[in-house]
Amino acid sequence: MARKRRKKLPIFEAAMTVFSEKGFEKATVDEIAERAGIAKGTIYYNYGSKKNLFLSLLEEGIERLETAAKKEIARRNNIRTKLEALITVQLQFFEDHKNYCKVLLSEVWGRDTPWEEKAERIRSGYLSMIRDLIEVGKAEGLIKKRLDAGTTASALFGMISIAALDRFLFEKEYSYEDILNTLRSFFFTGVEDKRRT
């Protein structure tokens, strides 16, 4: 396995870069091969097709994100800190893997066609994990009963993702701490200042 992966890593990283810069359709196997410093045939030898290479990337990424999230969640023992951990992990992951996140948003949330099944599994898999947390939160009384759990889950995901992408991609300077604090505060208590008279 270690041997088999010898060429896989450079391909993987080159592919991530190119896919995130160009999107799936505009990215070319030639460019990926060139950036990986290997021959085009080698990509086909290892991954079989462009689509399959892309899907491997997608899967690998979401697995890492889910694994990281689940691990941190498991380490907390109440629902509030679990949700805090989720926000932290996802924001951190987005900052660490800007390219992947761009790909995730634009190719999974957006198109219908070529990887319906895989995309669907990714999307609903990750969102389900969040929704389950929300449900537990509602059951335990932390979270308002009248909030629709599904909507809340996707709203949370969207809020983190778009905010992160917008900061990480389009703002030259940003304070990671500010973003994290804003998102946490936003999520738990909303924007309204209750102290006012």
Added chain:
Amino acid sequence: MARKRRKKLPIFEAAMTVFSEKGFEKATVDEIAERAGIAKGTIYYNYGSKKNLFLSLLEEGIERLETAAKKEIARRNNIRTKLEALITVQLQFFEDHKNYCKVLLSEVWGRDTPWEEKAERIRSGYLSMIRDLIEVGKAEGLIKKRLDAGTTASALFGMISIAALDRFLFEKEYSYEDILNTLRSFFFTGVEDKRRT
């Protein structure tokens, strides 16, 4: 002008459908022409290029959204109802124009290259409008001072967009009212149930 636009409308609608189904790259001018029931050359006669057709769509759409939002915002006289109106208008717009919203999310928030300038204008234009509202809210004491306005603006936009897309595209059944109420409540007071002891 009315005469000149005779063929523009069917092109416009066919293009929106195809672009949203396939994404910019995968969409073909042939298919757009066929669905519009006109000859391919006519698209080029009217729009010059596939890219330009796409850009026209993008611009037209964001203009409609901004116009609708600004109009409703102007009709309210305090910042809270203005923000409520914003959420309502955007959610309504997303429900009315599912296709457009898919395109907006995946082609504007996502890729870097081909329409940088236009995309940037769209993105920052709409987000600026939101951020300005947030700033006013902070100044008037409605919104917590410690929230970063830019992050809050993109978080709000992301929360509405992703939640809407997720419901409208992937759930067969959904209650528009539930989504609207959840998002409003989420935005203003967060998820936490303060009544608990």
Added chain:
Amino acid sequence: MARKRRKKLPIFEAAMTVFSEKGFEKATVDEIAERAGIAKGTIYYNYGSKKNLFLSLLEEGIERLETAAKKEIARRNNIRTKLEALITVQLQFFEDHKNYCKVLLSEVWGRDTPWEEKAERIRSGYLSMIRDLIEVGKAEGLIKKRLDAGTTASALFGMISIAALDRFLFEKEYSYEDILNTLRSFFFTGVEDKRRT
């Protein structure tokens, strides 16, 4: 007729310019129409097709050249001055109508196909006139008997044409007198300096 020609002149001149700049294939009817300041349909109304417009140009031009040459030739009464006149007229014509000459050389001497018949008529028509002069010259003893009349005729035509084109198109500065004298001297007595010992 005068009325019919009202729009023909601007078309004619625009067409000459565009055809000479781009060549027949690369020239577009759109550009000709635009430069002529008229609608594209008008060209078709007047000339029927791009090819026909081009052929009209070709014919009109060669007619003018032949007419001018024949007129000057008729005014001389010996074969030597007739040939001198031919050289002068053709050189002058090339200087006056650089664009036309470019078209003539590259579209008539060069391609086989689309106007075979017309091109052939133009080519052999003009060359025949020259050859006839050469034959007369041979009969009268002015021109060496052993020269092949056909070859001499095309050599004369080629010598003037290419020299003229090269000077008029590619040299920023040139002396018309020098060219004319060089060509005349070259034609009649060759390059060799007989005075040398």
Added chain:
Amino acid sequence: MARKRRKKLPIFEAAMTVFSEKGFEKATVDEIAERAGIAKGTIYYNYGSKKNLFLSLLEEGIERLETAAKKEIARRNNIRTKLEALITVQLQFFEDHKNYCKVLLSEVWGRDTPWEEKAERIRSGYLSMIRDLIEVGKAEGLIKKRLDAGTTASALFGMISIAALDRFLFEKEYSYEDILNTLRSFFFTGVEDKRRT
């Protein structure tokens, strides 16, 4: 390299044929591929573009002509026989490569645009070689001092080219020897018969 060129030769020859028959614009890559018996993609794999394929042809051809001319010129030791050799070589080359010569004349001497630089280099390169010979001839007293060297060079080139093309392309029967003798005699001593009383 030998392996890399495996497909280059058939492409080269097919391209020469098609370009000379149709001219650059009218020639299609499809037809070249078909005549070469290879796939269209292979042409792009090897040459990058239609224009580049064409330019390669142009360059290769003029190199062969120049090489042949220089070799023969170098073998003679006086300027008269050098010039005789030049005429012979160019006439022979035109007879051997009718197609190439058609292309050369109509695409290099004719249009302004797409290969300005390359065309200019070809044109002025070959003509310079001739002009240098003429200059030497003038310096040595063989050639009349009053002839403009540049004009004489292009006149010589044009005389050979057009005469050759006209014979080789449009006359079914021709005597190569007659053409050669006529051109030589014409060039050195002109058409005038000095023996006459």
Added chain:
DNA sequence: CATGAATGAGTATTCATTCAT
């Protein structure tokens, strides 16, 4: 295991021509 030359289906774009007004 790795390569890269060769392929050909697929696509954006151009432009001469037509025709209703």
Added chain:
DNA sequence: TATGAATGAATACTCATTCAT
């Protein structure tokens, strides 16, 4: 007579994929 919107056939070029070495 003149127009210009509409057309669709034609064409350069791209790129995922294959396969002989």
